[in-house]
Amino acid sequence: MAESNPLLEARGIGKAFLGIAALEGVDFTLNSGEIHALLGENGAGKSTLIKILTGVYSRDRGSLHLDGAEVTPASVADAQKLGIGTVYQEVNLLENLTVAENLYLGRQPRRFGMIDKREMRRLSTALLSRYGLDIDVDALLSSYSVAIRQIIAIARAVDLSGKVLVLDEPTASLDSHEVETLFAVLRRLRDEGLGIIIITHFLNQVYAVADRVTVLRNGRLVGTRNLSELPRLELISMMLGRELQQITHEHQATEQTVATTQDAPIRFEGYGKRGSVAPFDLSVRPGEVVGIAGLLGSGRSETAFLMFGIDRADSGTAMVDGKPISLSSPESAIAQGFGFCPEERKTDGIIGDFSVADNIALALQARQGWAKPIPAREKLALAESFIKSLDIRPTDAEKPIKLLSGGNQQKAILARWLATGPRLLILDEPTRGIDIGAHAEILKMIERLCAEGMSLVVISSELEELTAVAHRVVVLSDRRHVAELTGSQVTTDNILQAIASREEAA
């Protein structure tokens, strides 16, 4: 691929939602005849960038050139007309229509003003045969597998747009054979001169199919590189970041806690769920922070879901104080004194229209049972004490929580669990989308809770954060617990090595 023929060129793209920057000064160049991978953790800005390119969002700042001409796609249809087609992971085509109807929706061949079904059938068969698909185009789309639907969607997008093809997690629900078929199609399209952007979190697939890679982190560009000269370890460190390595590791003195795991009051043995996380052993002692590290899709959140009873394990046992317990629902986990702050704060954490006080009292109320409502006065007092101790701003406990900033919302959710006095608190990405000041406060709070004897499990894609707070770090890769680092072993380098060696082997 020649570097000299940029097909799609984005310069200094910026986008903010409600004043919070989702993208800042991102440059992105796609050449014709290349497959370009776009990588980054959740919230890195991948999907925001893609949505700007495909006309779903409008950009706040920056320029976008297609074939040298400035473009501003106003809608998906507009982007399609310009030549940018998109294939999404799930919502894509219409299952209630036939294959042919899906391929030609909105541009059906017509004779005397009416849809010419015979011609549509002929065109569809011809179009799909170029992708090596010989299927009944009059059958309903729902009668075909996800892999075939994916190729049908690509055929439609390419036929419709013809310059740029954007694929958002196209391989998430395909098996390895189907992935190979898909990649063969992509390579052929690349050789025909198409520019292809692919978003995926499978690094093996990136190396298998892509020519170049652009990595985003926290809404900023980390870099664009040729994959042939980019070692895997370097790519992973681009994604997870390690600039802040000078942060001292404060917990190296706690090596003595690493005695035996047998005495840990909270233990998971051979705990796992098929298709979610391979069986793992994990124990947490009082006054200990266990970090969970891994790339997006490695099974981090799934581990938390199992530990909190959101997903039911199909193997292994969970033990508290030496007795096996059943974690069949979040309710049973709460009864054991577990708490969980989910990654998706806005959708899974807060109840936006409820007041701060109501949000804080939620878990306590759930544990007491709804038959015994907490009196309004007590609720307010509870909320105010946490607002003071956690420094939640603004301090008005009656305000709807959706009006608070991300960091303060996160503190309120923490308060929700602290109010129940948990023995184990699981935090999934506690600092995502939070400004620097609140970031530091939350880390400090984790340390304080730990010093008070609480057990904590912290999941984070920010490795500095993990190495700063965790006594032990469990490394996940490919939905497996691949390494456990203790004490002085807990360094970003070791974590990256553990992830990379597993990725390499896979």
Added chain:
Amino acid sequence: MIHSRNLPFVTTLGIFVLAYILCVVQFPNMLSTRVIGNLLTDNAFLGIAAVGMTFVILSGGIDLSIGSVIAFTSVFVAVMVGSLGVHPLVAFAAVLVISTIFGSAMGAMIRYLGIPPFVVTLAGMFLARGAAYLISTESVPIAHPVIDAIQGFYFRVPGGGRLTALAMLMLLVFVVGAFVAARTRFGANIYAIGGNQQSAELMGVPIGPTTVGIYALSGFLSGLAGIAYTLYTSSGYSLATVGVELDAIAAVVIGGTLLTGGVGLVAGTFIGILIQGLIQTYIVFDGTLSSWWTKIVIGILLFVFIVLQRGIIWYSDRRLAESRLKEV
């Protein structure tokens, strides 16, 4: 091969044929063209309205205003022609324009204000009924040479049956409706929206114009059904046709159209109308049954069809899950 999406239609057709055979075994006269001709004429206005309802339900919506619009139309025409002396054809044209605009306005509110169809058309239902009362609360008789001519017009079919102008109008609406659904981009877009509006939008379907068009069409056909009703009863009455929209929904659902949208045939609605007509005819032939048995049988049939549709969805979901499992 029968697509699973056509299974409800095939089932309806089977039930209709079976029911008709049973009726004929008991009352051989029900096979006559006279009975069939009357059945078509008696249900003409309902059939016309049900075609509009088919499009609305195919898109995943609902239109509760149909019965009220029919009542409004009939009162409007009766007063214009009977009291004010306007030529019937002018009155027909005027009322079709009014009902079409009324429908488009509801469609626009549904799309651009994001209000659910149920709420918007419920408001429309009260509005149209109120407007009908406003014009007249009396039953207004109507007499005009043109109307007499239309009412008296029919083709004689072998066996003594009469194919009236009303029956022909309904058949024409069904034929055109089936054509629009199957052979136009507008029709294809309706199926797409009913399947999944978000996907349809991402595939470039113009959601706004299509939604407005769907409700405009339903409004137009309600107006046309109102004209048919006026011709059928030779009068206009603001208290008439209460709940006709529900009969229309019943015909659509019994005809195999999925209430959630995206799957169904205009021809199915025709069979749904025929089944309702058949039950009424049977009750007339029997002579001892209360006419409320129509409602009871329709109720049972609706339950059967909703369960059947659930079953089909459940079955295809399971097949999908199985094929996914195989992939893994």
